[in-house]
Amino acid sequence: MNIALLGYGKMGKAIEEIALQKGHNIILRIHDQNLDELTTANLQQADVAIEFTSPQSAVHNILLCFGSGVPVVCGTTGWLKEMEMVQQKCKELGGTFLYASNFSIGVNIFFELNKKLAELMKHQVNYNVSMEEIHHTEKKDAPSGTAITLAEEIIKISQQKNKWVNHFSDVPNELSITSKRIDPAAGTHSVKYSSDVDDIEIIHTAHNRKGFAAGAVLAAEFIFNKKGVFSMKDVLNF
Numbered sequence: 001m002n003i004a005l006l007g008y009g010k011m012g013k014a015i016e017e018i019a020l021q022k023g024h025n026i027i028l029r030i031h032d033q034n035l036d037e038l039t040t041a042n043l044q045q046a047d048v049a050i051e052f053t054s055p056q057s058a059v060h061n062i063l064l065c066f067g068s069g070v071p072v073v074c075g076t077t078g079w080l081k082e083m084e085m086v087q088q089k090c091k092e093l094g095g096t097f098l099y100a101s102n103f104s105i106g107v108n109i110f111f112e113l114n115k116k117l118a119e120l121m122k123h124q125v126n127y128n129v130s131m132e133e134i135h136h137t138e139k140k141d142a143p144s145g146t147a148i149t150l151a152e153e154i155i156k157i158s159q160q161k162n163k164w165v166n167h168f169s170d171v172p173n174e175l176s177i178t179s180k181r182i183d184p185a186a187g188t189h190s191v192k193y194s195s196d197v198d199d200i201e202i203i204h205t206a207h208n209r210k211g212f213a214a215g216a217v218l219a220a221e222f223i224f225n226k227k228g229v230f231s232m233k234d235v236l237n238f
C-alpha cells in the first residue's frame, strides 16, 4: 500500500519503520514544517492515511482525508468532543475512518479484561475503583485517551461510578484518574479496586511504541478498500 503519514513525530517514525518492514511505501510525511504539502492532490496518491498529530490538528486532517476520498486511521487523542461530528461526516461523505485511543494488541486485550473485571466487581460494595496513567513529559493531553476508554467502560458497568475526574477524589460517584508525566514512559495504565482487606489491580505497561505502531499499520491494512466507520474490535475480531 501507499501510505501518507500525517504527523511525523515519535509515532509517525515508529509507524514508518514497521510499514517499510511490511513492504508498504511511505509517499507523504507531514509535520509542522511542511504543512503546505498537505494537499488533496498529494493525499490522493495514497491508499490510506495514518494520522498521529496533535489534539488541535486531528479533526482538520481527518476531514481533509474524507474530502480527498482517502481512508484514514487516526490515533491522535484529546479531541473526543468532536468524535460524533467526525463519524457523521464520514458517513455523509462516504468516507473510511478508524479511530483507536490505543492501537496495541496488548491494550486491546487489557480493555476486554477491564470490562470483565468491572462485571465481577459490580456488586462488591466494599471496593473502591481508581485509575492511574503514566506517560512521557511531551504528552499534550491528560488524562490519556486510553485512560478515558478504560474509565468509560467501567462507568457503563459500575453501579457506583457515573463520572470520571482527573484528580484524586473520595466522592463515591467519581472515578478518580491520576495522571503522571515521567520520562521516558511510553504508556502505563492501571485500574485498582481497593478494600480494607486487599487490593485487586490490573496493569498494562508499554515498553516502547512498537505495539502502537504495529496496530496502526494493521488497522491501515484492514481499512484499505473498505467504506465506513471502524474500530480495533473490527480489526482484531473481538
Ligand SMILES: NC(=O)C1=CN([C@@H]2O[C@H](COP(=O)(O)OP(=O)(O)OC[C@H]3O[C@@H](n4cnc5c(N)ncnc54)[C@H](O)[C@@H]3O)[C@@H](O)[C@H]2O)C=CC1
Pocket: 006, 007, 008, 009, 010, 011, 012, 030, 031, 032, 033, 035, 052, 053, 054, 055, 057, 061, 074, 075, 076, 077, 078, 100, 101, 102, 103, 104, 138, 212
Ligand atoms: N492511539 C494510539 O495508540 C497512540 C496515540 N498517540 C497519540 O498520537 C498523537 C501523536 O503522538 P506523538 O507521535 O508521540 O507526538 P509527537 O509530538 O512526537 O508528533 C506529532 C507530529 O505531528 C506533527 N504535526 C503538528 N501539527 C500538525 C498538523 N497540523 N498536521 C500534520 N502534522 C502535524 C508534528 O510536527 C509532529 O511531527 C498524540 O495525540 C498521542 O496521544 C500516541 C501513541 C499511541
Ligand SMILES: O=C(O)C1=N[C@H](C(=O)O)C[C@H](O)C1
Pocket: 077, 101, 102, 135, 139, 140, 143, 144, 145, 146, 147, 186, 187, 188
Ligand atoms: O501520547 C502517547 O504517548 C500515548 N497516547 C495514547 C493515549 O493517550 O492513550 C496511547 C498511549 O498510551 C501513548
